[in-house]
Amino acid sequence: MDLKLKNKTALITGSTKGIGKAIAIALAREGVHVLINGRDQESVENTVLEIKNKFPDTCPQNAKANLLDRIEREAVINTYPDIDILVNNVGIYEMMDYKDVDEEVLEKYIQTNFAVANSLTKFYLYKMLERNVGRVMFIASEEAVMPSGLMPQYAITKSMLLSLAKSLSKLTTGKDVTVNTIMPGPTLSENVKQIIEEMFQDKDMDFLDKEARFMKENLAHSELQRFIRPDEIGRLTAFLCSPYAGAFKGSPIRMDGGIVPTII
Numbered sequence: 457m458d459l460k461l462k463n464k465t466a467l468i469t470g471s472t473k474g475i476g477k478a479i480a481i482a483l484a485r486e487g488v489h490v491l492i493n494g495r496d497q498e499s500v501e502n503t504v505l506e507i508k509n510k511f512p513d514t515c516p517q518n519a520k521a522n523l524l525d526r527i528e529r530e531a532v533i534n535t536y537p538d539i540d541i542l543v544n545n546v547g548i549y550e551m552m553d554y555k556d557v558d559e560e561v562l563e564k565y566i567q568t569n570f571a572v573a574n575s576l577t578k579f580y581l582y583k584m585l586e587r588n589v590g591r592v593m594f595i596a597s598e599e600a601v602m603p604s605g606l607m608p609q610y611a612i613t614k615s616m617l618l619s620l621a622k623s624l625s626k627l628t629t630g631k632d633v634t635v636n637t638i639m640p641g642p643t644l645s646e647n648v649k650q651i652i653e654e655m656f657q658d659k660d661m662d663f664l665d666k667e668a669r670f671m672k673e674n675l676a677h678s679e680l681q682r683f684i685r686p687d688e689i690g691r692l693t694a695f696l697c698s699p700y701a702g703a704f705k706g707s708p709i710r711m712d713g714g715i716v717p718t719i720i
């Protein structure tokens with residue numbers, strides 16, 4: 457299916473690996489010129505090259521920046537002031553006991569997982585509204601609606617994104633601009649894969665067996681019983697960025713492998 461995204465431009469934050477990179481690839485497959493972001497210059501350059509080689513009709517570009525740094529963030533905005541799609545993907549996560557969530561930790565999580573997305577959206581959304589076309593996506597998590605208690609500092613920042621998306625969606629009334637949130641469940645980014653490999657490093661098992669055992673022992677409530685592949689989130693995001701998805705307005709969209717037990 458042609459998603460009618462050819463020659464659009466998209467900034468995907470944190471797109472040198474994991475879910476962000478998969479989203480960039482899924483968009484580039486549709487002919488989107490993707491702006492690749494991450495803090496590491498070499499990873500950004502390699503990702504740009506990889507996407508250019510795979511999709512030579514597109515023009516991926518380098519948007520290297522530590523988005524936590526206001527000056528670096530503004531440099532990205534100044535270099536690429538006009539985009540059609542903004543995917544706010546950057547996010548940090550780790551398991552943490554609430555007693556260790558001090559003010560410094562909380563500040564770091566709120567800045568990285570919420571304030572960066574808020575700041576970029578504040579700039580790009582109004583430009584999209586002026587042009588009456590655009591897509592803003594937030595990548596949250598199932599933790600936004602179902603905090604496990606294992607990472608409270610993370611869950612609150614993901615709930616904040618849901619609230620922001622709905623507030624901002626009100627600004628899009630009557631316009632072909634959408635603001636939506638995807639809530640992925642546990643997804644096999646490189647980081648997650650490494651964690652699983654390390655957990656079973658003394659076992660002579662292939663990765664699929666390790667994955668199955670991890671799911672059974674730790675995520676028995678997942679109906680999928682495997683990690684979601686980043687590519688699955690990528691393809692969903694590409695669809696939601698397409699003109700066919702204009703009726704999604706301020707929606708929290710679950711691709712969580714059935715881990716959230718509620719009806720909606």
Ligand SMILES: NC(=O)c1ccc[n+]([C@@H]2O[C@H](COP(=O)([O-])OP(=O)(O)OC[C@H]3O[C@@H](n4cnc5c(N)ncnc54)[C@H](OP(=O)(O)O)[C@@H]3O)[C@@H](O)[C@H]2O)c1
Pocket residue numbers: 469470471472473474475476493494495496499521522523524545546547548549568595596597598639640641642643644645646647648
């Ligand atoms: N993996 C999961 O199971 C899962 C589940 C639900 C939701 N999510 C959400 O999905 C998003 C992506 O997760 P992931 O697992 O794919 O992450 P990841 O593998 O850790 O990738 C993070 C990306 O962000 C970049 N990055 C990190 N800090 C940055 C900063 N300050 N400025 C610019 N770039 C930065 C990293 O590159 P550099 O290190 O070079 O900067 C990398 O490209 C996050 O928001 C996460 O909360 C993940």
